[in-house]
Amino acid sequence: MPDGPGLELIRGEIEQDHPGAVLDTSFDRDQPALVVDPAQILAVLAWLRDAPGQGYRFLSSLHAADYLPAEPRFAVHYELLNRDRVERLRVKALLANPTEGLPEIDSCVELFPTAEFQEREAYDFFGIVFRGHPDLTRILLPDDYAGWPQRRDFPIGGEPVAFTYNERNYG
């Protein structure tokens, strides 16, 4: 893992090549994370992959999150791994919920082919559109499903269970 100062060094080097790309860093529970401007996400990922001395060539996971009361609301997390030094680095891109349509971010399939299915999953459950994805369709839910069920404002669904005990005592 890059430690705290190491993370700041990475941030400084990215700033030299892509000014304004890194918005913030965090080093919570020994896990380094870069918060990146979504407009420059591809540049940052490509830099982390290709710049000499970095070598984060393996995308071990890509997933989305919904921090509902917070703003911007959505985030796409990229978990990068340097397999030579066994170092992990998390890159977060925070996305605001637009008043119309769905939040959008560039697809990183060109950089990391493994992202194809994972971006489809993020689209499936959170409704985040990855621009430039070769086949952005639902991957787990039925094709005709309506809504984005992992969003926090999506109703849980199912049926309430009517227990006779509750009915008798509180009903």
Added chain:
Amino acid sequence: MRDRQLRARDMLRGDLEGEDLERYVEERVVMTNFDKMLGWARANSMFPLTFGLACCAIEAPISLVTARYDLARFGAEALRASPRQADMIILSGRVSIKMAPVVRRLYDQMLEPKWAISMGACSSSGGMFSNYAVVQGADKFMPIDLHIPGCPPRPEAVLYGFTKLQRKIMGNPDQGWRQRYNAAGTEEWARGGPRSEPNPEAAEAYEEARGLIRA
């Protein structure tokens, strides 16, 4: 023993008469009607479908056919890998909304007589998965003959449920239950088979599939 054998031989030769004949018939002949015998035969030679949905599949049918629980004692050890050869389907686990049409089609493909057991809390009511992805009870989309509660039910419970189902089969199997789900006569017949009357939709799908394979 020897005495009985001799009497059976005499009976076959037609030598028994009068009181002896009465006694022989009382001892050796069971009177029943054909429906009862048919139900008895069906209940005791069940072919379950090899089919598992989730964790309940470990309890049944996997552990049920092992030596410890041994479904063969009840005449149901021949698990079939095709719904067209099976009599009984055990829904062992939660049915997700994406799996529900598949399960229904499997059930539709089974030939009469057929029975369905909903095993465990999940397939009976959705169980702990009260959410957007899981069907809240499999009887929303197909006729279930028997529900076995538990999370998961112990294999003994499944065996008890199975004997209950056998009793149901021997008693009154059809209570207008399947008609309510439009689940009678739903099999898609292969062309040229017995009672070969495929519905136009099935025939079209079949032709299409053949076309795809040829291309």
